[in-house]
Amino acid sequence: MEIFHIQETLQNLLKAHIPPLTIQTDTPENFVVTGTKEVMQGKKKVDGIYFASVVPKPKDVRFYFLPYLHT
Numbered sequence: 001m002e003i004f005h006i007q008e009t010l011q012n013l014l015k016a017h018i019p020p021l022t023i024q025t026d027t028p029e030n031f032v033v034t035g036t037k038e039v040m041q042g043k044k045k046v047d048g049i050y051f052a053s054v055v056p057k058p059k060d061v062r063f064y065f066l067p068y069l070h071t
Contacts, residue, residue: 006061007031010054021051030055 014021014033025032034048041049055062 003061007054007056010063014052022048
């Protein structure tokens, strides 16, 4: 399977959960999905905490996933 197809599949799987998740970044270099619940991140209040990202590289696609999120 080509890298592009892996990237596209991962992004489509994440997009299937919007809402309740939201897309924070959607560029060719980075696709980031966050939650929508206001939370404290350190001393700062953020609209949604990081959930997952898809980062294509020349020889692979990196998938970062932190499933502790409660949307």
